[in-house]
Amino acid sequence: MKLITRDTDYALRAVCFIAKSEKTIVSVEELVEKLSIPRSFLRKILQVLNRKRILRSYKGSGGGFVLAKPANRVFLIDLIRIFQGPLVLSECFLKKMLCPNIKICPLRKKLDKIEKFVIKELSSITITSLSAHKT
Amino acid sequence: MKLITRDTDYALRAVCFIAKSEKTIVSVEELVEKLSIPRSFLRKILQVLNRKRILRSYKGSGGGFVLAKPANRVFLIDLIRIFQGPLVLSECFLKKMLCPNIKICPLRKKLDKIEKFVIKELSSITITSLSAHKT
């Protein structure tokens, strides 16, 4: 089971790189070189990040991407939700079969608890916290 | 992101049903009727559970399945591992790019923490605990 898929990962790397580049516009070309991510795939990812207001894009010669908001306001869980959909761990297949007679399904409760924990932890990770240690 | 896939779910339902049938042998036919699971698919799943020593099978007329060990010694995480492979959440794609210079990647640490929690919680769920409330 993967918590983070490839596109989320690439997005994360790209956003971290852009964050470290402060104010300067970063082109896809530079990201491809520095991060070794397939060009077309990265372009698609950056376009999504632009649409979702994580990045702001500039077209034309000298164009590229910058952060659309402060790095400490971009959370890992935002990226996960954008590329992997809502984080729903506790969807209970069992509803029909195991839970018909009882109010509180013990499995459901556990899954809810796990989900809450995962979301809490992922919500505490910002781009800033991931870039902090790097030079 | 799904924590529990369809086959794990079906396996869980079947094992719970068999657990509740104490000692009596349960046939695929009965499970199909009671649980509305596609016959062929369920058969494949039960065969795996037999191979993995969760269930014990009896061939021939009057045959079927029983639990191979006490219900309180069968854990949800066992089923997840059988049908979905090892639970590894913390695989760190970022190793190369973000972590080259530092000893402890903050993301990695978080993911490890999440993984440990999930495993701990899932390890506390037994077939007994899921069947307990049902009539």
Next chain:
DNA sequence: AGAAATGATACCATATTAGTATCATTTGTC
């Protein structure tokens, strides 16, 4: 005007998930 960038979008390849079908083997019953 033209080059350099992103935007939109359609497409392709592969892997995973979900499900089906069939023949072989074992075993209880007559």
Next chain:
DNA sequence: GACAAATGATACTAATATGGTATCATTTCT
């Protein structure tokens, strides 16, 4: 022993998700 009733093994198919590519349109700097 024949036969039906069950599971064992296994190969196949369908649908969906993931990972990646390609192309044309649009904007913008010079």
